[in-house]
Amino acid sequence: MRKTAPFFLLAFVAWTCQKHPAGIENIQIKGSDTEVNLVLALAERFMEQEPKASIAVTGGGSGTGIAALLNGKTSIANASRPMDSTERQMAEQRGIHPLALVIGIDALAIVVHKDNPIDRLNLSEIGRIFSGEIHNWAQIGGPRQEISLYGRQSNSGTFLFFREKVVQADYSPHLKQMNGTAQLVEALSTDPAGIGYAGIGYLAQPEKNHTDAFKVIRITAGPGSSAYSPFEYADVASGRYPITRPLYQYVNATPQGALLDFLLFAFGPEGQAIVRQNGYYPIAREQYAENLRQLHAETANE
């Protein structure tokens, strides 16, 4: 045993130091927690077809992914929000030319506990709930109970998107900031006074969630008008369901080889089928053309 121990140690060191065999292309993808499961599914299918590519997908939030792209730490940044002006400025300073490719459409669902009698709200009510102006369910016709707010942390693209689009003010300081969407949904399914938001992909896969423990709110344009659900593709595509957003993949200009192939795969027909399977919605035809234009325009430049 005493003689074999150093041998194992050496073998372990050799194993950790090994390089991938020649010809394998490593692709790092980092960012949005909303997109992480979807992109993982895309990467797995792509690797089946393209054994020479090795793709690693991690989450951490859109801000984290974009920061990693700017620091040269990742090939692709997943982001559920567009880059902001400071991020663009930093990219310019560092000589990075990010292309914004859209790989799918997300509808943000408003989620409450299954026992909550309220099943429809309008956008302004939702905004006022999250800013703390409406703080008791009784104010909007529910039971007399303080509203318990759930959201994400400030490094989340969803946190910023939802604030810009719906709240348009600071979140209530009583908002509980959860580590990830999984934790948020877990907490909501046990909190009868809770309300929170989550990407539709998280709720659309029944095998992953106890869908009977929470309820997705239908959104109306105003009092008396009809209500729309984020589960209806037609309503999401037409914009009648109001809280939708593109899911981005940011990549530095002129991707080549397996990286380019993967990007084309993701927003191509096969990738879009996977997007659908994961509960998100496919991109429109114009967006497809726009993605192609960005990639080809940039690849043609070289």
Next chain:
Amino acid sequence: MKISATRADKLATVVFQFSAWLSVVVLAGIFTLLLYNGFKAFDRIRPQEFFLGYTWNPSGYSAPHYGVLSLLGSTLLVTCGAMVIAIPLGIGTAAYLSESAPPRVYQILKPVIELFAGIPSVALGFIGITILSPVLAHVFGLSNGLIALNGAILLALMALPTIITVSEDAIRAVPKTFREASFAVGATRETTLWRVTLPAAMSGIITAVMLGFGRALGETMTVLMATGNALAFPGGFFEPVRTMTAAIAIELGETAQHTTHYYALFAVGALLFAISLLVNILSETIARRFRYSQS
């Protein structure tokens, strides 16, 4: 080549002297770094806003706010809550273990308690979310259990092994003659424990408590997961809170370097360091006083 015993001795002395000094240097380095970066925050934030402000919201919608009081209040609330639970339990358990536990029981309890110290804080945080939170919600009639009390209970669990182990050693170190003298004048076991053994072990027990306090004060992952991280000033044990450690852990990852927010987080870190330093100095002074009065 063979190294003679004296040379080996010398070598070992040099190596360990070096590592001892290294820890001093590293500690001083950390403190300097925290202070240096922390002070830079006050180029852009007025000190009275930082130290007297109740609103911590660096990524605010209209303007950033850097008031540390709600974070400080949350940290003190959760830590002191943990101590209220852990101190009596910890010292009581230590007294039981050293004074009256049968050897068989002791042989089971002791390793289990020591093993408890090794539970990763992430695992405890997970227990806080999935088990403790619904239980607390049910017991206190709340809609959810992601509250300060949840964090305090978990931190008490984390501080307990330290408090128990160190106090037990302190109680065991009290000379047998003390107890025998007490029994000889007719004192019961209880009286002996309360009036003789515990006071004699007090300096060690205070050290134990302070170590436990430090453990709870600096703990990050557990409170981050279990207490809801709301930014509001804590209104009590049944409200969600965001501690200083959780704020640093959550926000540093998305903060661009050399921004106001970045330096403000260093200032929070420096404040936390200062608090734990103060607690250490205080406990050292108190412990020393007990040591002198005992002899």
